[in-house]
Amino acid sequence: MARIIVNNPGFLSTIQDGGRFGFARYGLPRSGPMDWISFEIANILAGNKRNDPLIEITGNFEATFEGRAFVSVVPGRAILNGKSLERFSAFRVKSGDTLKIFCDRGFRSYLAVNGLQIEEVLSSKSTCLPAGFGGFGGRKLLSGDIIDIIEYGNSEIKDRTLVCDIDRIFGNAVRIVKGPQWNLLKNPQTLESEYTISPDSNRIGYNLEGERLDLESYEIVSEGMIAGAIQVPPDGLPIIMMADHPVTGGYSKVANVIYADLPVLGQKKPSDRIRFEIVDLDIARKLYMKYKSWIRAIEFELCNSSKDVYRVNVGGKGFTVEVKEIG
Amino acid sequence: MVIEEMGERAIIVKFGDEISPDAHKMVIALDRFLAGLKTLFEWIPSYASVTIFYDPEVIGHEEIVRIIGQFRPEEIEEGEKETIEVPVMYGSKYGPDIEFVSDLNKMTVEEFIKFHSSFIYEVWMMGFMPGFAYLYGYTGSKVPRLERPRKYVMAGSVGIAGNQCGIYPFDSPGGWRIIGRTELKIFDIHKNPPSLFDLGKRVRFIPI
Structure with a gap:
């Protein structure tokens, strides 16, 4: 078992997954990510399912790892052991590595960790801050918090960077x-x-x-x-x-x-x-479908490609994507 | 019945613009109707409307409107309504506003406790915070909210605002007048459903 140790949680870091469904009638908020696009891309990059739990960070963040893990950061700047990485990177970390996340654009970053261990409460792993349950002990992350990680089994896993334009959200x-x-x-x-x-x-x-x-x-x-x-x-x-x-x-x-x-x-x-x-509502509906299919296109390419360099062009005004594997 | 759109992921089915027993009846009927279907969406019943949430990739809004079109309130059976007994410690440190509310009703505290616990209440809406039920049944004088909400109301506190009663499931700020407290767990994440209350359930307060 690997672990991530939070050194600095920034303004507010919480565990969020795709959200808590089915309990609204009892007054439960849905929770989930504030920026679902960055959230889903981070998960896909780290080899997770789109709605897996990860760490939503507000502002800056710092953590140290014990053991091996495969992680990604979207859209903030990842700094591993003092070295700035390319934006939208997924990369391997090992014992003693320190990861800083610097919020140089926007306000929230998503740190996805392959195999992050979070207990499910009421069919979701999201933190419900208003009622204080779910996620990590029902609360925001604090310095010194430790979360277990199941070490990735796939030794073939490669560092990779997504060349991705999601400027619209900024x-x-x-x-x-x-x-x-x-x-x-x-x-x-x-x-x-x-x-x-x-x-x-x-x-x-x-x-x-x-x-x-x-x-x-x-x-x-x-x-x-x-x-x-x-x-x-x-x-x-x-x-x-x-x-x-x-x-x-x-x-x-x-x-x-x-x-x-x-x-x-x-x-x-x-x-x-x-x-x-x-x-118009009609445009809202079309954009809903379009954005969802963009994310799917990224997911499809990342899951199925064995190429070293490849490009996903999903066109439109939103964002174009190019994926290259490095290291 | 009117259907309104709320963005591309929700519609609201409305039964008028007032809190009334008739609207509540319709909401209960639609809630039962939807519960009887294998639906691909989630909904929140409230006083006079039901808000339906959907994922447009899973089900189109036309399909939901078509399903609502099949709703025949007269065909929905009312069904048994479970009554939950809630033991309450009225007054003293548990209910700091009980004198105020008793005075408002021109009653002594003892008379008011008897009065308040004589009604059978019914959940007309959930919301505000997880597990919070808006209970109807009180017919006394309408109770004004505190001018400035308390920063801290303890979990289990029984409050009145207007002609509604409610029990705070968590320690939280709150503007309702507090008349007592229960030790019942209103919201428990280890239970499914986690909430003691649900739309249409009935409540009796038992003074202890």
């Missing part, structure tokens, strides 16, 4: 569709003005600062919500529901961030600016 454009209470909005054009992420933002929700929205009515009969829902409380400043959001809410929901752009928010830190762009 931009400030966030596409939204009209929400159930859109018609209560008296100044709809205001929603497309610039908003700043407030310091009072976390995995539960992002509070926005900027122009106030004027609604005919702010309160509704509480109803179920989904991540990306934009609620407007009586002060007129929107709140975006994020991964650990409460499952029901009683403020008007004027719009919904599309799934494809939730990672844009996940990579934003307090004081970053965003701008909403309204799109």
